Amino acid sequence: MEKITIKAYAVKHKLSIFNVMKMVKSGKVKSEVFNEKGREVTYILFDEEREKEIREQIVPIEQKEDLILHEEIKFLRKEIEHLRKDVEELKKKL
Numbered sequence: 421m422e423k424i425t426i427k428a429y430a431v432k433h434k435l436s437i438f439n440v441m442k443m444v445k446s447g448k449v450k451s452e453v454f455n456e457k458g459r460e461v462t463y464i465l466f467d468e469e470r471e472k473e474i475r476e477q478i479v480p481i482e483q484k485e486d487l488i489l490h491e492e493i494k495f496l497r498k499e500i501e502h503l504r505k506d507v508e509e510l511k512k513k514l
Contacts, residue, residue, distance in 0.1 A: 422466040423452070429464045432480060440464075448474065 424432070424448045429449075443449045450465040 423463040424466050426462055428466060429466075432482070435478070443474075 426440050428436055430437045444451045446464060451462050453460050453462050
């Protein structure tokens with residue numbers, strides 16, 4: 421098992437340090453606390469088997485953005501259709 425700092429773990433998984441700390445405190449990630457030069461430093465125990473599970477749980481930002489974009493496109497298409505109907509009604513009145 422390899423030991424890495426919280427910051428390195430966050431960079432590796434493209435997460436915020438806050439989210440990594442939440443994972444450590446909830447027990448999703450194994451960690452150890454060491455006293456280095458008078459201050460406590462938390463190291464995450466890097467285990468490949470556990471990492472596979474964690475990678476599956478982390479939803480990439482690109483997927484989130486794609487879902488949001490698809491929802492917005494659907495909304496805009498409905499709005500365009502509504503506007504076309506309004507334009508047709510206005511043309512008939514003139």
